[in-house]
Amino acid sequence: MKIGLLTSGGDCPGLNAVIRGAVLKGVISHDAEFVGFRKGWKGVVEGDFMPIERHDVRGLSKQGGTILGSSRTNPFEGEGGGPENIQRMLDENGIDAIIAIGGEGTLTAARRLTDAGLNIVGVPKTIDNDLAATDYSFGFDTAVEIATEAIDRLRTTAESHGRCIVVEVMGRHVGWIALHSGMAGGAHAILIPEQPQSIDQICEWVESVRDRGRAPLVVVAEGFHLTDMEEAHSHKGLDAFNRPRLGGIAERLAPMIEERTGIESRDTVLGHIQRGGAPSAYDRVLATRLGMAAIDAVYARAWGSMVTLRGTDIKTVSIAEAVGTLNVVPDARYDEARILFG
């Protein structure tokens, strides 16, 4: 078989390990051939790909990013888009199947293309850990590790100056990175999209920490919202193009906390360092196993399926069933962590 690989959407640590796992398994076990589509679906729609030989994946398991590049192109749009055009491109190039590594959007597109007859298998990618079909997704552990290391560092400087530090981590719709890094780093409050809080509640936690003689450390997911949005709006400014700006949530929370509690407060936004660089060992193992399992799914001709982690096992599930449900932090997990607040 000749198999095409693509990585789509925001990158995260482990993408290259998936590619390596798939290529080694395919070449060694099945004598498969591989090509890599450049920049996700864009390469598919434009027929832009390169051969991938065994030696091309050498040393990739520890390399961050994706050697294939990525984009947010929609495979149903543009001149070469849509199932027929794509199938024609595949036929012309003798490509038998596609392994699509991506998030909710990519997997949904993969399913629709599979419904239209294409041979596609999915590998879930979400650094936020927001896909319900898999216990954990690769990249998440690395992001938590990086955020935890940052929190460890921020705590010592917070204590030296008796400051409150608000650190913003990734998590647009779900708070997993904030929950785990906050728990690991011993945060005094963890604010996540699933659990809006009032500024009063947050300040209560912060003051209780100060009253015990410590420097408060607040971890906030970028998608967190205050219950009382009035407060948020009163702190908006204008952005670089003179449009109203809200700024990141940490940038807004820090002055609100300082104003209400009198505790000098600073914000830090971890940003892109959470998604770059070498994956943790956990993520390398998970990504390698998912890549290898995707080859099994290809040779089982399980089109429209995706590989996932369940407990300690890699399973194959139907994309149709897998997507569409956001993997939110359950109340029980937040309540468990909340005991440690304040």
Added chain:
Amino acid sequence: MKIGLLTSGGDCPGLNAVIRGAVLKGVISHDAEFVGFRKGWKGVVEGDFMPIERHDVRGLSKQGGTILGSSRTNPFEGEGGGPENIQRMLDENGIDAIIAIGGEGTLTAARRLTDAGLNIVGVPKTIDNDLAATDYSFGFDTAVEIATEAIDRLRTTAESHGRCIVVEVMGRHVGWIALHSGMAGGAHAILIPEQPQSIDQICEWVESVRDRGRAPLVVVAEGFHLTDMEEAHSHKGLDAFNRPRLGGIAERLAPMIEERTGIESRDTVLGHIQRGGAPSAYDRVLATRLGMAAIDAVYARAWGSMVTLRGTDIKTVSIAEAVGTLNVVPDARYDEARILFG
């Protein structure tokens, strides 16, 4: 309630995080009191303990080792040993329950003491990940991370000199650390206790790597055995006290590989660095959750039970059912990794 904590057996990263999780949960949710027995069961048998207040666990989640100390004392032996003596000591000091953090031996002892009427709850500790009752145990992820980082480093020096490097990791009875760190580090052979191999097979893998122009990297668990023990014995020497010595497995394998393949070979034994230092974020979260869940088990008076990880959930299981089964690497997991050998 007044709850006694103990840590027993070889230490591993996360013990302090369990202690912190238990104490914070107990103090905040139940207004519990805590004491810590010094050096595992030794402190129980000798009635040697210290109070643990909330502020004593401050900052502990990231601290390696155990503030309580550890030993391999058997609670059924010695003057203060056995259920009656221990119960008397607990009564005299108003201690209502014990949370025992330890491995197979500690948990079995805990079960026997519980059978005799003592109030004990267990928390599984095994850096080797050899307890079948839990998907993963804390300390394991950290050990894998440290071993993987070492392998990453060893590869560059191996390549510079065209050498074969044999790196020995922990794993007396099971090969989980070798399997995961080897997979994460892209090892060319992974040797584990569950899967004895012949020296011929190992050299075949090593030569195949050399023939592709690369420097072979072999990861071996300390408990691995060759199928052809004659070979091993022919390389024994004498130890520091003039007794016959086998040396570690890596120390024996490296010269055998060099002798047979002609490839210059070196061994490295990671040893104690795998069990010391700050736990990974993964282990901190797992250990904190287990510590908190142990308090739930205490207040549910679930004596004789232990807390475990299943998928993403912390569960409570009966120690009686949980111990006695070694968590070996399944054939399927080894076969999965073996494809990448050579």
Added chain:
Amino acid sequence: MKIGLLTSGGDCPGLNAVIRGAVLKGVISHDAEFVGFRKGWKGVVEGDFMPIERHDVRGLSKQGGTILGSSRTNPFEGEGGGPENIQRMLDENGIDAIIAIGGEGTLTAARRLTDAGLNIVGVPKTIDNDLAATDYSFGFDTAVEIATEAIDRLRTTAESHGRCIVVEVMGRHVGWIALHSGMAGGAHAILIPEQPQSIDQICEWVESVRDRGRAPLVVVAEGFHLTDMEEAHSHKGLDAFNRPRLGGIAERLAPMIEERTGIESRDTVLGHIQRGGAPSAYDRVLATRLGMAAIDAVYARAWGSMVTLRGTDIKTVSIAEAVGTLNVVPDARYDEARILFG
């Protein structure tokens, strides 16, 4: 002797190692007694201090921040301020000398107090490495290491998406952190306060990188200024309190680069993570040696002197001569690095 220690100004990794070095050297070699003033000169002015015993400094060499706390209090101001009040407080408490660990401001104050008769020895602290009297100051190496690790991570995500990333590091008046981390991380442009550049020059570097098929990585010190400030101003907005805001330099540069070159650009501000957490081994050794040498200076009654690094030696110099000269990046060092730009 009874010696008082204080740490003043912004904290940085290594302060605790200085304290430990001084206390161990003093206790072991001279049987000295120690107290620590809380929050820098504030503790001196208010007579607020605590005893420091040998066991209090245990494990401190690797601990970030300062156990004494810090502030920006001026010792010449307030009720207990000024040389006479301070001398009276020292006499009343039997304190014979002060070791002041701080930056330009603290050292200048120390010199003035020494001129007025007080027994003070200085230890230079500047994470920016902006004091000319010492080859390197502790904290700097750690900051460079953290910034370099961040740059390593940012590069992989930049490459995956073909983006330009502008990363802002510390350096208000001098560009040492940017220079070293940029050189270590292989940055394509390094922008420092000592070397203003035009936006046209920056975009020329960025485009040249893109033309070679790579993702541009720009490191900018927080104190960098464009030569054409009009450009900067056209991108200003309003801050959270509706006052004109300039934002950080990275936040302003990224959209300017994107607008002019058409390359998608992102900014990341490393902020406080650069000054927190465990010091590098280099900084621990330097800080320990400086702390020990400060005791030598105290027992040599070299009041008004400070300890510094020259080559591989710790020297003692007069504060009066040492302060007042900013340790700027010399043109030759910038030219050396500039060859690698673009």
Added chain:
Amino acid sequence: MKIGLLTSGGDCPGLNAVIRGAVLKGVISHDAEFVGFRKGWKGVVEGDFMPIERHDVRGLSKQGGTILGSSRTNPFEGEGGGPENIQRMLDENGIDAIIAIGGEGTLTAARRLTDAGLNIVGVPKTIDNDLAATDYSFGFDTAVEIATEAIDRLRTTAESHGRCIVVEVMGRHVGWIALHSGMAGGAHAILIPEQPQSIDQICEWVESVRDRGRAPLVVVAEGFHLTDMEEAHSHKGLDAFNRPRLGGIAERLAPMIEERTGIESRDTVLGHIQRGGAPSAYDRVLATRLGMAAIDAVYARAWGSMVTLRGTDIKTVSIAEAVGTLNVVPDARYDEARILFG
């Protein structure tokens, strides 16, 4: 000019950064051409080299090892060895000059070849920091950092079990790595080749630590010798080939300490992990600067010179004057550290 590069002797972190610095500087500033000799002088003697283009050094600054390979071949031996043969090979291939990156042996050979008329410039490489001509050599800082991190980890497990841990670090003739990592890690005794100690003195330090309630941590350089060698010999065994073996120094010291003090003792040998993997930021900067300065020396036709670090400056010195003096740890530096022992 067409310049040949070679790396010789044991590898260390930063070799690739030197190569990258030299190639970028040469290509950008002088439009130079580069070739790399494979495996040190072996490639020179055998005329075995490969072209190095600008894109070949991409990303090299953070990569451990050497892309050129290394060996311990002597350029005066073998069929193609000696100045005339080498000059002929260079002439035949149009190679104008050689940059030789290596230790004492390589530099001495380079000087002799220069004396015979060859155009060679040297870059000092010694992970042990044993060359007197340079304040520090690249690779040393990384090795110290790795050893310090290991010591940090070993301390927590030592404390948990009340054990003495003896950790062996590199340093055959000089004790710099032991001195710096021991100081950074807060070791209770540092044993270096320059300062033989008796086993009685070592045990006195160890017992004093135990008496203060702590777990002793001893750092020993591989080249350390006891003053009373009888002791050492009484602990020898036989090696794998039945020849008398001494084992490593740590392996011998641990049982001696345990026997005499009654404190359970363990040894750990860090070995090859100290010389592999990504260089620290410090080493990347130093190596890059040395590589660039080597090009300056080439274009200055400063044959027979080598580049070195003096304070914060890169200087050029004559190899003839530079080699031959071992950079031992001065007594003053050992005395400084020794105060902290016990």
